[in-house]
Amino acid sequence: MDFHYIITLTVPLLQGTVVTLAIFAITLVISVPLGFLVTLGLNSKNGLIKGFCETYVYILRGTPLLLQILFVYFGLPLIPWIGKYLTFSRFASACIAFVLNYSAYFGEIFRGGLLAIDPGQYEAAKVLGLTRYETMTRVIIPQMIRVCLPSVANETITLLKDTALVTVIGVTEMLHYAKTEVNRDGTPFPFVIAAVLYLIINFFLTWIFKYLEKRYEQ
Amino acid sequence: MNNNQNNHVIHVTNLSKHFGDNEVLKKINFDVDRGDVIAIIGSSGSGKSTLLRCLIDLEQADGGTIMIKDRKLVDEGVQAPQKEKTAIIADMGMVFQHFNLFPNLTVRENLELTPKLRHVGTDEEIEARMEYYLDKVGMSHRADAKPSTLSGGEKQRVAIARALMMQPEILLFDEPTSALDPELTGEVLKVMEQLASEHMTMVVVTHEMGFARQAASKVLFMNDGIILEEGTPDDIFNHPKEERTKAFLSSIDR
Ligand SMILES: Nc1ncnc2c1ncn2[C@@H]1O[C@H](COP(=O)(O)OP(=O)(O)OP(=O)(O)O)[C@@H](O)[C@H]1O
Ligand SMILES: [Mg+2]
Numbered sequence: 001m002d003f004h005y006i007i008t009l010t011v012p013l014l015q016g017t018v019v020t021l022a023i024f025a026i027t028l029v030i031s032v033p034l035g036f037l038v039t040l041g042l043n044s045k046n047g048l049i050k051g052f053c054e055t056y057v058y059i060l061r062g063t064p065l066l067l068q069i070l071f072v073y074f075g076l077p078l079i080p081w082i083g084k085y086l087t088f089s090r091f092a093s094a095c096i097a098f099v100l101n102y103s104a105y106f107g108e109i110f111r112g113g114l115l116a117i118d119p120g121q122y123e124a125a126k127v128l129g130l131t132r133y134e135t136m137t138r139v140i141i142p143q144m145i146r147v148c149l150p151s152v153a154n155e156t157i158t159l160l161k162d163t164a165l166v167t168v169i170g171v172t173e174m175l176h177y178a179k180t181e182v183n184r185d186g187t188p189f190p191f192v193i194a195a196v197l198y199l200i201i202n203f204f205l206t207w208i209f210k211y212l213e214k215r216y217e218q
Numbered sequence: 219m220n221n222n223q224n225n226h227v228i229h230v231t232n233l234s235k236h237f238g239d240n241e242v243l244k245k246i247n248f249d250v251d252r253g254d255v256i257a258i259i260g261s262s263g264s265g266k267s268t269l270l271r272c273l274i275d276l277e278q279a280d281g282g283t284i285m286i287k288d289r290k291l292v293d294e295g296v297q298a299p300q301k302e303k304t305a306i307i308a309d310m311g312m313v314f315q316h317f318n319l320f321p322n323l324t325v326r327e328n329l330e331l332t333p334k335l336r337h338v339g340t341d342e343e344i345e346a347r348m349e350y351y352l353d354k355v356g357m358s359h360r361a362d363a364k365p366s367t368l369s370g371g372e373k374q375r376v377a378i379a380r381a382l383m384m385q386p387e388i389l390l391f392d393e394p395t396s397a398l399d400p401e402l403t404g405e406v407l408k409v410m411e412q413l414a415s416e417h418m419t420m421v422v423v424t425h426e427m428g429f430a431r432q433a434a435s436k437v438l439f440m441n442d443g444i445i446l447e448e449g450t451p452d453d454i455f456n457h458p459k460e461e462r463t464k465a466f467l468s469s470i471d472r
Binding site: 118120121123124125126127128129130134138139142143146216218 | 274275276304307308310311312314316318319320321322323331332335336364365366380381384
């Protein structure tokens with residue numbers, strides 16, 4: 001096996017890596033803020049909002065992500081009447097399923113972080129004259145981030161690996177190309193390359209989260 | 219009577235508070251004048267913290283009237299609108315048993331947070347004010363420290379400085395030394411005595427009888443949701459009238 005062959009195997013995988021990273025990044029950027037909204041909803045005094053968010057979290061965490069991906073891509077278009085408005089490309093379907101799923105997980109993680117905060121912090125903020133918004137942004141959320149970072153790091157690494165699931169709806173991400181090459185050439189080597197690429201990305205993710213944990217240290 | 223009322227910075231009449239069926243404050247009356255140092259003593263569960271917390275809207279009284287300076291925080295059991303309450307409690311600062319410093323911020327940032335958000339001066343003015351109050355509590359050298367690196371006594375001194383930053387007219391303390399190791403209470407009490415000598419108006423819930431004796435202008439003994447006895451430190455400590463007061467004083471280490 002020569003160097004040139006390795007390159008020819010790797011180039012398509014790198015192309016797939018771009019798609020993998022795109023799904024990963026889009027999911028993260030949307031589901032973190034959305035997860036925070038879910039947390040606010042779970043803590044809402046409005047029973048309707050609270051109930052809606054609880055049901056949402058229950059369903060999305062209680063069913064397989066794979067099923068959710070299949071449902072968004074194959075299932076939604078089949079719904080009578082509105083199905084034709086819910087027809088998305090493979091890539092978009094993948095992103096929608098991931099955003100919905102990860103928002104539920106992040107919502108739960110942030111809820112736990114909020115619970116970990118000493119009620120005395122709200123009291124101190126109140127007697128110092130901070131508004132509710134200032135209390136959240138200056139006092140509560142920074143402390144919540146610190147509490148949640150380890151779980152968010154875990155979840156993020158899981159997300160990266162979960163992106164491989166979207167091959168089932170034919171999204172051409174990294175693993176899709178690896179599989180194709182394995183079938184074509186009858187060698188397991190593309191799987192090894194794919195594994196190395198996942199590990200490299202994870203190396204950077206771990207490094208970023210280490211940095212964040214340091215920054216939010218108290 | 220009405221005339222007299224104007225001299226009080228805190229004027230409480232018939233204050234009552236329930237938690238469910240539990241009547242924790244039973245028609246409490248008391249006044250605080252400018253420059254008073256009020257020590258509130260009494261056994262655990264007698265309602266001391268609840269009384270203090272009602273004054274600064276951390277608990278909501280369900281009966282009676284609370285006047286802070288010339289404004290009513292609660293009027294015959296009716297709470298003032300939230301905006302009004304926010305303005306009223308801005309005249310007060312509070313120091314907690316467990317400090318409640320913001321652990322995500324440095325000492326400096328803890329002090330400067332509200333003044334900067336409220337634009338009470340230029341950044342230089344706020345900085346100068348921060349240095350002044352940190353110096354007052356002897357913590358200037360730790361301005362850039364995170365609270366987690368401070369001892370309990372240091373945390374409480376920073377918390378006092380933070381409470382002073384918005385220059386409140388009244389400071390409330392809820393057992394400021396109870397969470398501290400015994401050898402660290404002195405440094406906090408010294409700061410409080412200093413404030414008292416500068417005629418800061420203070421209401422202090424405390425188990426430190428030494429402080430109450432020395433620094434208080436008036437001592438209130440609370441028992442089971444009422445102020446059972448009040449007077450000068452000499453009245454309360456040397457000539458208590460009520461049996462419960464005597465029993466309480468002899469039960470604690472003096
Ligand atoms: N948030 C609350 N909910 C229900 N009951 C409460 C609450 N806070 C206080 N209580 C009850 O009110 C009573 C008075 O409590 P409070 O904390 O005012 O007493 P205290 O005099 O400050 O006691 P300590 O010396 O132990 O601090 C107690 O019976 C307590 O159990
Ligand atoms: Mg108490």
